[in-house]
Amino acid sequence: MPPQRSPYDVVVVGLGLAGLVAGLVAARRGARTLVVGRGQGGLRQRHGALDVLGYHRGLVASPERELAGFVSERPEHPYALTGAALGEALELVREAGADQGLDLVGDLGRNHLVATAAGTLRPSCLVPRTMEVSWPGARVLVAGLAGYRDLWPELCATQLPVSAAGFDLHVEARAVSLEEPSPSPRHLDGLALARCFDRADFRERVAVGLRPHLDDALLVALPAALGVDDSGAVPDLEARLERKVIELPSLPPSVPGLRLEQALMGALRRAGGRTLVGPAARVVVERGGVRRIELASSGHPTPLSVGRVVLATGGLRGGGLWLERDGRVRETTAGLPAVPPQGEPGHSFLELARWLAPVGVRVDQRMRPLDEHGRVAVEGLHCCGGLLAGADRAGEKSADGVACATALVAGREATA
Amino acid sequence: MSGWSSFLLLDEVAESADRCIKCNMCNTACPVMPATDLFPGPKYCGPQLQRFRAGDPVEEWVDYCSGCGACTRACPTGVMVAELNARARARIYERRGVPLRNRLISSSELLGRLGAPVAPVANRMLASPAARALAERVLGIAREAPLPRFNRRGLRAALAQVQQPETGERVAYFHGCATGYYEPWVGVAAVRVLNRHGIRVEVPEQSCCGLPFLSNGDFRTGRRYAQRLVRQLLPAVRAGLPIVATSTSCSFALKSEYEHVLGMREPEVKEVAAATRDVFEFLRERSWLGELELRPGVLHRRVLYHGPCQLRSHGIGEPALEVLEGLAGAEVESSWVECCGIAGTYGLKAEKYGIARRVGEALVARVEELRPDLVACDSETCRWHIAAMTGLPVRHPIELLDQAQTALEAP
Ligand SMILES: Cc1cc2nc3c(=O)[nH]c(=O)nc-3n(C[C@H](O)[C@H](O)[C@H](O)COP(=O)(O)OP(=O)(O)OC[C@H]3O[C@@H](n4cnc5c(N)ncnc54)[C@H](O)[C@@H]3O)c2cc1C
Ligand code: SF4
Ligand code: SF4
Numbered sequence: 001m002p003p004q005r006s007p008y009d010v011v012v013v014g015l016g017l018a019g020l021v022a023g024l025v026a027a028r029r030g031a032r033t034l035v036v037g038r039g040q041g042g043l044r045q046r047h048g049a050l051d052v053l054g055y056h057r058g059l060v061a062s063p064e065r066e067l068a069g070f071v072s073e074r075p076e077h078p079y080a081l082t083g084a085a086l087g088e089a090l091e092l093v094r095e096a097g098a099d100q101g102l103d104l105v106g107d108l109g110r111n112h113l114v115a116t117a118a119g120t121l122r123p124s125c126l127v128p129r130t131m132e133v134s135w136p137g138a139r140v141l142v143a144g145l146a147g148y149r150d151l152w153p154e155l156c157a158t159q160l161p162v163s164a165a166g167f168d169l170h171v172e173a174r175a176v177s178l179e180e181p182s183p184s185p186r187h188l189d190g191l192a193l194a195r196c197f198d199r200a201d202f203r204e205r206v207a208v209g210l211r212p213h214l215d216d217a218l219l220v221a222l223p224a225a226l227g228v229d230d231s232g233a234v235p236d237l238e239a240r241l242e243r244k245v246i247e248l249p250s251l252p253p254s255v256p257g258l259r260l261e262q263a264l265m266g267a268l269r270r271a272g273g274r275t276l277v278g279p280a281a282r283v284v285v286e287r288g289g290v291r292r293i294e295l296a297s298s299g300h301p302t303p304l305s306v307g308r309v310v311l312a313t314g315g316l317r318g319g320g321l322w323l324e325r326d327g328r329v330r331e332t333t334a335g336l337p338a339v340p341p342q343g344e345p346g347h348s349f350l351e352l353a354r355w356l357a358p359v360g361v362r363v364d365q366r367m368r369p370l371d372e373h374g375r376v377a378v379e380g381l382h383c384c385g386g387l388l389a390g391a392d393r394a395g396e397k398s399a400d401g402v403a404c405a406t407a408l409v410a411g412r413e414a415t416a
Numbered sequence: 417m418s419g420w421s422s423f424l425l426l427d428e429v430a431e432s433a434d435r436c437i438k439c440n441m442c443n444t445a446c447p448v449m450p451a452t453d454l455f456p457g458p459k460y461c462g463p464q465l466q467r468f469r470a471g472d473p474v475e476e477w478v479d480y481c482s483g484c485g486a487c488t489r490a491c492p493t494g495v496m497v498a499e500l501n502a503r504a505r506a507r508i509y510e511r512r513g514v515p516l517r518n519r520l521i522s523s524s525e526l527l528g529r530l531g532a533p534v535a536p537v538a539n540r541m542l543a544s545p546a547a548r549a550l551a552e553r554v555l556g557i558a559r560e561a562p563l564p565r566f567n568r569r570g571l572r573a574a575l576a577q578v579q580q581p582e583t584g585e586r587v588a589y590f591h592g593c594a595t596g597y598y599e600p601w602v603g604v605a606a607v608r609v610l611n612r613h614g615i616r617v618e619v620p621e622q623s624c625c626g627l628p629f630l631s632n633g634d635f636r637t638g639r640r641y642a643q644r645l646v647r648q649l650l651p652a653v654r655a656g657l658p659i660v661a662t663s664t665s666c667s668f669a670l671k672s673e674y675e676h677v678l679g680m681r682e683p684e685v686k687e688v689a690a691a692t693r694d695v696f697e698f699l700r701e702r703s704w705l706g707e708l709e710l711r712p713g714v715l716h717r718r719v720l721y722h723g724p725c726q727l728r729s730h731g732i733g734e735p736a737l738e739v740l741e742g743l744a745g746a747e748v749e750s751s752w753v754e755c756c757g758i759a760g761t762y763g764l765k766a767e768k769y770g771i772a773r774r775v776g777e778a779l780v781a782r783v784e785e786l787r788p789d790l791v792a793c794d795s796e797t798c799r800w801h802i803a804a805m806t807g808l809p810v811r812h813p814i815e816l817l818d819q820a821q822t823a824l825e826a827p
Contacts, residue, residue, distance in 0.1 A: 007700075007704055034733075037492075038492060038494065039441060039489070039490050039491045039492030039493070039494075040441045040444070040445070040490045040492060041492075042492075044440075044441060044444055045439060045441075186453060189440065189443065191443070191444055191450075192449075192450065195450055252439060252440050253440045253441070253443065253444045258444065269752075274733065276731070276733045277489050277490060277728075278488075278489035278728065278729070278731045279731030280494070295731060295732070296731065297730055297731035297732050298668060298671040298672040298689075298729060298730050298731055299670070299671030299672060299689035299690060299692055299730075300671075300689065300690040300691075300692075302731070302732055305704070318492070319492060319493070
């Protein structure tokens, strides 16, 4: 392959939270940036709130206060490498969201408890305004809609007070199922329902249906599908119902996740970055350095010469890592060394998940990949997000904080 | 999207269905799903129903898939959803027979040839509301759907006027039917731009790529066309010439659909696919390689660039946008919209025209937001549809590049 003039200073691989944040950071620092992904990233699968640190020896009330102790116990954890970047990264996402009309609230100082469609409460840090609730003494009307089966209001209303009691909170909840308006004779997913809520006439009919059931409820909880972009629908419903209205995240596709994705993509494009949804990428490494990137375009690969690469390809679920039958873990895009699972897999699904949780690529403070001897494995490459070793994201509820903080560092390092 | 694994698997497309993790990303990307209740969506029609396709196909609804490919691009695990749908549609028509209407609107080449000598009469007829109403009733071709105008002078006649350079690198131009018969000026612009960069353009004998037959479920005819075109282009490819194309849907057929939709696994098909470049992809690649200096141009216009759905499936980004952005005076914005709705011949059908219009609303909204002077789009049926929806002039980006570079040339 003959040498090429570099069309991009930075290519970020992966369109999940990590890839979008790294791309935004790089583009805002003036780098010609491309963010490319095989398919859409994981944000449309997630709840649209940003988890930072939810559990460590029980519920974490304030990630800020907990983090010092947490990283001293877990020197291998990505948070032990990112320092102040976490707070800055959350602020970056909050501000980028606000700029695109997405209202995210919170900071590292304290966790919010977000109610889900299953009636559980989960700790999260930076949350959409529509999931922010002051729980003590809350009286909730949980409203389901005919045609949308991913919120079963009776289940949610029964479970919510129990979950709240687990956090020493007193919460009351009632359920109502609206037969009218049935938006469609077919089963709707969250996105289809959100498109209904984008229409004022639909919101009015929902409000009419709900009014007789409001009674002493202080909050009305609906599926997290109140409009594809939440700018107008929720305030409008709140005005019609004279109550605070909240969104309950449920099964994918996740509308709040989609809103966050679209906001970050919008911010990235505004900063001059480009996005490309579709082709897989392969990083060609020669003599310990990045030689080029190859996109698996149709017909023939597209080779890109590039200054720096950021890998934000996710973990086992995102496709950045692959588990071989013999238990080894392979990094799929650049052939980097990866930390395999330790000990025995266990028997249950949960044990297996915990066994696999910390696998991934080990990095230094500049997010450069390390080999088993702790030396930089490949120059010109920075890793971030679900790809990194050392975090039990589901157990700690830390996936989004890890993704943003490491992406911020990777984006900066790639433009340093 | 073709991956490196494609050489290993026997049938990459059918087997890709097993990689589905039911994440619904494809459904979130599909532009047709929200536009009609008649279509259950890519996840259901693609990987899910694939398991039940051993016997006789029972489904009809897969025919509502427009083939825009957004699902395949959105899928994080590499399921080739749109390709599965295209194959399923062909199996239905294999059993039921391909309707006359589908065969007719697929025959862009034949129609172009027949229409040319009688262009004025034919155009007057197509513009007549009575004739269109009749065509809708009898044939099921939507009366409002945009159709091209026949052209008495084809591309070859138009190119005879162009004085090409004597020396320089040679490329083979694959123009497609629309440029060959309806809009020869697109081909003239492409040749002029390439010439200006010191590249000589040969136009090998070529027939229709067969894509309209592929998307209308007539694989038998489609395969015949495909085999013929591969035969016609192969000598140029073997002589080391890149195949440069201006129609992004036809070039996508060459690059991907012959293999992934028709299942053609001959090495010749791969050779042609590997040599094929969209014209802007070609210019961009050569300038990246430092082999070509893109000439400056000036275009004092506000342009909305819409990258058509089939171009998006090339997985090369939007090279035309990148080139247009470099023109002095031009304000260029991308539509960021997946599909204009027409998707080749999909929106011509009476039962689908309304869906095509609803899908197109996102693009119309973008036009209203940005208020451009004109729209640029690489695909012919999209151009006709966008022009009909917005009332704006819609040009192939190569026409704009030619115009912009001409403006800077000494008179
Ligand atoms: C399909 C999917 C489903 C998920 N479901 C859930 C869920 O239900 N609950 C939950 O909590 N978390 C889920 N996650 C994981 C969660 O999104 C991540 O743990 C977290 O957000 C980390 O984000 P990330 O940006 O690092 O990676 P991800 O969000 O995983 O994004 C990585 C992206 O990179 C792409 N990619 C990988 N390799 C390549 C390559 N070689 N070339 C180009 N692109 C490549 C992937 O296709 C993917 O789109 C899911 C992720 C995905 C992709
Ligand atoms: S996007 Fe791919 S993996 Fe997800 S449901 Fe669709 S086909 Fe299956
Ligand atoms: S090809 Fe387009 S219309 Fe067909 S299922 Fe996929 S996204 Fe939907």
